[in-house]
Amino acid sequence: MNRRLAAVIGCAAVGALAVTGCGGDDGGGGGSSGGGGASKSVTVYSSLPLQGAARPQSAKLVNGIKLALEQAGGKAGDFTVKYVSLDDATPQAGTWTPEATSANARKAAQDDSAVAYIGEFNSGATAVSLPLLNDGGLVMVSPANSAVGLTQSGPGAEPGEPDKYYPSGERTYARIVPTDRLQGAGMAQLMKDRGCSAAWISNDKEVYGVGLAKNIAVGADKIGLKIAGNEGFDTKAANYRSLGQKIASAGADCFAYAGNTANNAVQLFKDVAVANPDAKALLGSDAVAEPAFTDPKQGGLPESVSKRVTVLAVGLAPKDYPPAGKEFFTAYEQKFNDKQPGQYAIYGYEAMSLVIDAIKRAGDQGADRQAIVDQIFATRDRDSVVGKYSINEEGDTSQRNYGVYEVVGGTLTYSEPLEAPEI
Numbered sequence: 272m273n274r275r276l277a278a279v280i281g282c283a284a285v286g287a288l289a290v291t292g293c294g295g296d297d298g299g300g301g302g303s304s305g306g307g308g309a310s311k312s313v314t315v316y317s318s319l320p321l322q323g324a325a326r327p328q329s330a331k332l333v334n335g336i337k338l339a340l341e342q343a344g345g346k347a348g349d350f351t352v353k354y355v356s357l358d359d360a361t362p363q364a365g366t367w368t369p370e371a372t373s374a375n376a377r378k379a380a381q382d383d384s385a386v387a388y389i390g391e392f393n394s395g396a397t398a399v400s401l402p403l404l405n406d407g408g409l410v411m412v413s414p415a416n417s418a419v420g421l422t423q424s425g426p427g428a429e430p431g432e433p434d435k436y437y438p439s440g441e442r443t444y445a446r447i448v449p450t451d452r453l454q455g456a457g458m459a460q461l462m463k464d465r466g467c468s469a470a471w472i473s474n475d476k477e478v479y480g481v482g483l484a485k486n487i488a489v490g491a492d493k494i495g496l497k498i499a500g501n502e503g504f505d506t507k508a509a510n511y512r513s514l515g516q517k518i519a520s521a522g523a524d525c526f527a528y529a530g531n532t533a534n535n536a537v538q539l540f541k542d543v544a545v546a547n548p549d550a551k552a553l554l555g556s557d558a559v560a561e562p563a564f565t566d567p568k569q570g571g572l573p574e575s576v577s578k579r580v581t582v583l584a585v586g587l588a589p590k591d592y593p594p595a596g597k598e599f600f601t602a603y604e605q606k607f608n609d610k611q612p613g614q615y616a617i618y619g620y621e622a623m624s625l626v627i628d629a630i631k632r633a634g635d636q637g638a639d640r641q642a643i644v645d646q647i648f649a650t651r652d653r654d655s656v657v658g659k660y661s662i663n664e665e666g667d668t669s670q671r672n673y674g675v676y677e678v679v680g681g682t683l684t685y686s687e688p689l690e691a692p693e694i
Contacts, residue, residue: 318390323365324563335619347630380407394418455486467525475530515546586614
């Protein structure tokens, strides 16, 4: 990867749009998925929630994707790369929906010029789109998914996972963030480090939340942290006062939430905090690392609660990234006039950079979907903005890094790095 990150001038709009380098119109475009270089133009799609609570993070992630392509001059080797950004959320839902997600996957899979698909932001959405993309032989690179069952069986996976996501029988999905097996172990370790003796885990019953909750419990068992309770909750409830009291009565001195902001996380934390004033830790996962959860001006937690909350999330402070990562933050700020790129902009950048590199490595086969799949899975010891990593045969990254964040004045404030222990 080119480690020199220069500030660039280009498209700054975020939304459902398409750019070829730095321009172009929406639509399929020419090209061939199996032409062995028959076309010199290829398309990369992304599918992310550009409405609702996740929009701020996804908008920055899209910016990172665009920045990587623009710095590459809109090219990957001899191929011109067209980028199409799709929205998997709807105004009515305020979050991703199965209907929007499946429509995005079909659009990309049916576009003969498409060679890669960056997404989804939510693991539950990937459970919808991945089988459709896999059936079409289109590689999917996720900058955010962490649900274990997308790539592995075992703790945190549901019956039939991961095989049910790969109808072709071949793996076509890779992610550049660690799985919930590692995040769960990290959350358990963090609670023990805070002096907790017994933890309560609540999950939102989605793919991501259920899997993460199981892995927090597994991680806790490995280090001798007692689990006082591990339950799903009704995300549509008006309040959780009774749950808060149940947690207190169970003797838990720590609370961990496995789920998304949109699933009533703010109300849950408020009620649990009131009922458990002496809790040593109120812990959230990377799915709540966003203003909609932390900032009261955007419907997030009141400061009386947020000052007690800690979040474990992918993404470090610029100082803890390698030189290429530090340069990314400088370029991002110059490009978008934004000093707060959030946790995921750098992963959007790396997802597109990995795809561009795979197209380059494929040589004159850069328009061939199978060639791109092969190159993604051949990634070894890649020096990147997020550090060195490899992609294994299951599609998982070798990365294990997380950041520990406190909430100060409605904003996530980086505290320290945490390398998740193996479980």
